[in-house]
Amino acid sequence: MSKKWAIEAVSRRAFMRSAAFAGASAWAGGALAQSALDEIINAPRRGTWDDQFDAKASRTATAVVSNTPTFGPETIGHLQQAIFDYQQIVSNGGWPQVNAPVKLQLGVADPSVQQLRQRLMISGDLPRSAGLSNSFDSYVDGAVKRFQARHGLPADGVMGEFTVKAMNVSADMRLGQLQTNLVRLQSMSGDLGRRYVMVNIPAASIEAVENGRIALRHTAVVGKIDRQSPILNSKIYQVILNPYWTAPRSIIQKDIMPLMRKDPTYLSRNAIRLFDGAGNEVSPDTVDWFADKAPNLMFRQDPGKINAMSSTKIDFHNEHAVYMHDTPQQGLFNKLMRFESSGCVRVQNVRDLSTWLLKETPGWSRQQIEATIKRGVNTPIKLAEEVPVYFTYITAWSAKDGVVQFRDDIYQRDGEMQLALQTPFGLEGGVAAVEEGNLPQ
Known part of the structure; x- marks a missing residue:
């Protein structure tokens, strides 16, 4: 397959060049819309499956991930270049x-595939040499997968509901999203620390960064739109193995009180005990669960497999009473929409992150961490050196030259309703979402 799949590096000098010169680069400018289409239309039509099929396209198209941090020193320059490129796309008609009247995927032949090819060529996901045939061939399959990967969607090559929605967001709206996020990124352009953790809420993802490179990536579950994860800068100061879980007041009121009215055994089944201000345990039978307000008691869940935080809690200073943690509900990490918590952040493969956080703390190897978790005893561990943590809201960035990433504006902060493509209101909520960890009922 042509090496045009490879995205050429764009220097800062190129960013300052004129639009005419920058537009000469097929990939750097995402291809000027009209000139690109003219060239395609005037080119010989290519549509037979024999000369279009190239499995390598599908295998390489999703290679859009970089080990450059979202807050890396190159990101602002790349995002400025992306803004320039999208300005050219918008000025040429978007x-x-x-x-499509049918679901478009590999093997389909339909006139609407020509529209799809044009769309992918203009955004730089499909090389112009692929032509404008009606065939959804391997080139289109690879381009759709690349597009999906750039938008945080499962890269399956199928034009499903969310892929179509993301693809039909206009170029000028995407340009505005890039400009909005440039301001956000510029606010985080200082020295973030030798080691730090970045939680990107719209992406529901985590980067552990060391010496300017991503050491670990983690899938996350973050807050629902009505219980949002906050934007914050703090420092991780301890990891707790086999943690107790103390229910926040809001969850006691909104979730646990209604559950106890329906099922008086709920607390005992979930190993949640009540304590008064003096530390004395209080029987649930003495509480009026039909009262308007929740009792002024501490609701604490014992360590164990059904604990809402499972094996691990990661603590950092903040006024929102949020933290990062493990969860017994590992299936949540496989969902497309991972906006289900009450504000805290659940971390997939959290033991990898704990090992990274504790690697400079003497006596806490991975083996020691695993052995401690197996014993089931509550064990707080202070970090030898606190690690900065940043909860951020970035819906558009370009950490790798020429690869522009977009995510849904899940909390509707970018100013356009159409950018909140995946509505969180369809999720099960209320008593089914007792936090942190979807406690069994």
Whole structure:
């Protein structure tokens, strides 16, 4: 396959060049819309499956991930270049809407595939040499997968509901999203620390960064739109193995009180005990669960497999009473929409992150961590050196030259409702979402 799949590096000098010169680069400018389409239309039509099929396209198209941190020193320059490129796309008419009477995927032949090809060429996901045939061939399959990967969608090559929605967001709206996020990134352009953890809420993802490179990536579950994870800068000061879970007041009121009215055994089944201000245990039978307000008691869950934080809690200073933690509900990490918590952040493969956080703390190897978790005893561990943590809200960035990433504006902060593509209100909520960890009922 042509090496045009490879995205050429764009220097800061190139960013300052004129639009005419910058537009000469097929990938750097995402291809100037009209000139690109003219060239395609005037080119010989290519549509037979024999000369279009190239499995390598599908295998390489999703290679859009970089080990450069979202807050890396190159990111602002790349994002400025992306803004320049999208300005050119907008000034040349944007890209067409994709409207298909059938589900488009590998093997389909339909006139609407021509629209899809045009759309992918203008955004730089499909090389112009692929032509404008009606065939959804391996080139289109690879381009769709690349597009999906850039938008945080499962890269399956199928034009499903969310892929179509993301593809039909207009170029000028995407340009505005890039400009909004440039301001956010510029606010985080200082020295973030030798080692730090970055939680990107819209992406529901975590980066552990060391010496300017990503050491670990983690899938996350973050707050629902009505219980949002906060934007914050803090420092991780301890990891707790086999933690107790103390229910926040809001969850006691909104979730546990209604559960106890329906099922008086709920607390005992979930190993949650009540304590008064003096530390004395209080029987649930003495509480009026039908009262308007929750009792002024501490609701604490014992360590164990059903604990809402499972094996691990990661503590950092903040006024919102949020933290990062493990969860017994590991299936949540496989969901497309991972906006289900009450503000805290659940971390997939959290023991990897704990090992990284504790690697400079003497006596806490991975083996020691695993052995301690197996014993089931509550064990707080102070870090030898606190590690900065940043909860951020970045919906558009370009950490790798020429690869522009977009995520849904899940909390509707970018100013356009159409950018909140995945509505969180369809999720099960209320008593089914007792936090942190979807406690069994």
